[in-house]
Amino acid sequence: METLPFFTPEEKKEFFTKYRLLLRNLYSFLEKDDISKMKNLMKQVVAKECYGRDKNGINGLLRNIDTALIATTEIGLKRTSVLALLLYRPVYKGVITNEEVKELFGEDITLMIQRLLRTSDLYARNTAVNSENFHHLLLSFAEDVRVILIMIADRLCMMRLGKKLSEDDRIRLATEAAYLYAPLSHRMGLYKIKSELEDLSLKYIDRKQFDYIKQKLNETKRSRDAYIARFIAPLKEKLEQAGFKFEIKGRTKSIHSINNKLKKQKVDFENIYDLFAIRVVLDTPLEKERSDCWQVYSIVTDMYQPNPKRLKDWISIPKSNGYESLHITVMGPENKWVEVQIRTKRMDEIAEKGLAAHWRYKGVKAEKGLDEFMNTVRAALEAKDSNPLDLMKDFRMDLYKDEIYVFTPTGELIKLAKGATVLDFAFAIHSQLGCKCVSAKVNGKNVPIKYELNNGDTVSIVTSPTQSPKRDWLNFVVTSKARVRIKQALREEMAKMVDFAKEMLQRRFKNRKIDMEEASLMRYIKKKGYKTVTDFYVDIAEERLDPNVIIDEYLDLIRKETEQQEHLVARSAEEFVTTTEAEEIATNKDVLVIDKNLTGIEYKLAKxxxxxxxxxxxxxxxxxxxxxxxxxxxxAQEMFSRFGYRIIRAKWSGKGDNGYIVTLRVVGRDDIAIVTNITSVIGKETNVSLRSLHIDSVDGLFQGNFTVQVRDTTTLNQLTKKLKTVKGVKNVERLNT
Known part of the structure; x- marks a missing residue:
């Protein structure tokens, strides 16, 4: 097979064009000799084939330059981030060392590279995001938000190169972008990038629907442009008369957004009225921003009838990701509703470049929201024994949430996710307040902890010293901070219960003057069917097991074991049976003994x-x-009846430690919480991991296929038993395939 040169002529031309553009963007932020040092280093790195093509034929250096351009021009990152991005792969491949980078470019860049290395499994684009490497991603995120911004730039670069990827890689990348990186972009305030990631994801996952909407937009473009022009013309004249410096334009909504409307509203394309929005961007000083935006609002609503229910004021109270804008919906010509967005140039840049733009406007509001969000991420990571699967789910829940604004009795404003309850509010104020919350007064009226809050509510929490977190609280809180704190409190409570039960059992043994042998007790616990010692002690603490009955059964077990031992000692030597070498090997491994004494032969598990x-x-x-x-x-019946001569006996030996794939069909009442509860049960089980799930619901009935990896039938039976106790679950059965 012919090997491609490092650069094709087209790639070489493209590289130098983009390289010069990158230098222009960064020039004022670079230090003396940065460019010459980087040139020398790149020559050395390229010579050692560090930036080779990947399996899809994409040139590594060109991809890095593309990513660096996105990071600078579309996100607003500067020297440290871009140099770390360009030097990441040489350090990862061992071509240069961290010490060399530190000597050439300083400690900041070395530190950034180390944080990127921590997310190497994700960054290398080998696999889709999973719960384990997601934890590493969050660790780097909590240390430095620029790591996430670089990764968003890299994912956008790869999505734009989608045509060059294999079908499998393209689908996996699109799914990952839609699931994680688009919501992250939204949370970071990168609305333009978020929309592009969503549109490209739809294009790669559902090309037919993407092409349908695109064709419809193209067909209606002329009439839409004409309508926008008719709407803008008189408004432009009024704004000029008022002396404003501004830009005004029409913006068609993203294909992904339109697709969501088609699915949600269940209407034809022709019946969607808000396909576009009009944006007014004012060039006005910082101190006059709010008053000028409201003056423009007044001009617009004087000209066109507003819909008061669709006024969104994110100027007085910005979103927690920094977004500031004034949105109104008015009745335009031909009795069509039109959304008008009013903002300043500063607000528009923040809306386009998100967090990075905040660093240009230091001291300007909206940093607090990010700090709160980062504190939640750190708290989640610091929680002991946190389940990576739960962490991933809870974190993602917070990414795309709309926000509501409620007040404390003293008038302090608290931002919460839409759908937040009284309990979410209590945990947002303080963890201890949440743990002791029993009810609340909302606008002077008594409400339970499950009560869902609305915009503008004033909330006063009622506590009790005897209150403690309950497991069912997890079913109605929506913020990750509340979920993390509740889970942490439940774990701490369980640890206390276990210590209490252990101490009580030891005391009972002592009172009856019986020596408790740890090894014998472990055998007793195992014989009782407990998967963990913790479960055993929790049952004692919750009075499901009587310590006196435990002691009696323990003594009975000791007596039987002693008798068995005596019986074995008394047996004749003639009864001794030697084992074959194959059987001795089999006792140490998870293998099958075929036809009494054959191991190590090739076999496959039937699908x-x-x-x-x-x-x-x-x-x-x-x-x-x-x-x-x-x-x-x-x-089996057909094989035994027709091909009995081909049947050979087989039995398991050793331990089931390699893991086996099983699909469980769970049927129950259709409820949004049921999937969370089932995956939570699976996630808590040791020696069990969730591989995939498929869910259907028909006529109020939930049916889900959960593919899990288990150690053996004992593990599977215990998992099945626990799944049957989940609220709403009616039946759990193992599928053959």
Whole structure:
């Protein structure tokens, strides 16, 4: 196969054009000799093939330059971020060391590279985001938000290169962008990037729908442009008469946004009235921003009838990601509703470049919202024993939430996610207040902790010293801060219960003058079917187990074991049976013993019944070798009756420690919380991991297929038993395939 040169002629031309543009953007922020040092270093790095093409043929250096341009021109990052981005791969590949980077460019860039290295699994674009590397991503995020901004730039770069990717990589990248990076961009205030990521994701995942909306937009473009011109002309004249310096334009809504409206409103394309918005951007001094925006509002509403229910004032109270704008919906010509957005140039730049633009306007409001958000992220990471799957779910919940604004009794404004309850409000004020909350007074009226708050509510929390967090609280809180604190409190409460139960059991043993042997107690706990010692002690603390009954059963177990031992000692030597070498090997490994004494032979687990360690199994000699089936396999009866001569006996030996894939079908009442509760149960189980899930709901009935990796049948049976206790679950069954 012919190897491509480092640059094709087209790539070489493209690279130098973009390189010069990058230098122009960064020139005033670079230090003396940065450019010459970087040139020398790049020559050295390229010579060592550090920036080779990836499996899709994309040139690594060109991709980095593209990402750096997005980071500077579209996000607003400067020297430290861009140099760290360009030097990340050479350090990752070991071509240069951190010490060399530090000597050439300083400690800040070295530190940034280290934070990027921490997210290397994600950054290398090898796999889609998962719960484990998501935790590493958040750690870097909590230290320096620029890491996330660089990763957003990289994902946008890759999405734009989507045509060059394989189908599998393109779908995986699009799914990841829609699931995580578009919501992150939204939370960081990067609305333009968020829209592009969403549109490209829809294009790669559902091309037919994307093309349909795009074609419809193209078909209606002429009439839409004509309508926008008719709407703008008289407004432009009035604003000029009032002496404003401004820019006014029409903006068509994103394809993804229109697609959401089609699905949500269940209407035809022709029936969507708000396909576009008019944006008025004022060039006005900082001190006159608010008054000028409201003056423009007055001019617009004098000309066109406003809809008071659709006024959104994010100038008086900016969004927590820094977004500031005044949105109104008015009745335009031909009795059509039109959204008008009023903002200043500063506000517009913040809306386009999000957080990075804030650093240009230091001292300007809206930094507080980011600080609060980052504190929530850090608190979630600091929570002991936090489940990465839960963390990922809770964090993502906060990314896309609309906001409501409520007040404390003293008039302090608190921002919460839409749908937040009294309990969310209490935890937003202080963790202890949340833990002791029993009810609240909202606008002077008594309400329960589940009460959903509305914009403008004044909330006063009522507490009780005897109150403590309950597990069902997790079903109605919506903010990640509340969820993290409740889970932390429940873990601490459980630890106290375990210590209390352990001490009580030891005291009972002592009172009855019985020596408690740890090893014997562990065997007793295992025999009782407990997966963990903690579960055993929790049952004692919650009085599901009687300590006196435990002691009696423990003594009975000791007596039986002693008798068994005596019986073994008394047995004749003639009864001793030697084991084969194969069986001795089998006792140490998770293998199958085939036909009494054969191990180490090649076999496969049949896909028609997916046997796992602990199932009763048999071997079937096929043309593809030995296939292992469950005794209750749907095909077992036919195999035994027609091909009995091919059947060989098989049994498990050793330990089931490799993990087996099983699909469980869960049927229950259709409720938004049921999936969260089921995945929470799966996430808490040791030796169990969730691989995938597929959900359907019909006529109020929920049906989900949860594919899990388990150790053996004991693990599976315990998981099934626990899933059946989840509120709303009616049936749990294991599927053959």
């Amino acid at each position: 028609c019944c997916n046997p796992i360690y602990g199932d009763e199994v048999f071997g079937f000699v096929s043309t593809q070798g030995i296939k292992i089936h469950r005794m209750d396999c749907p095909n």
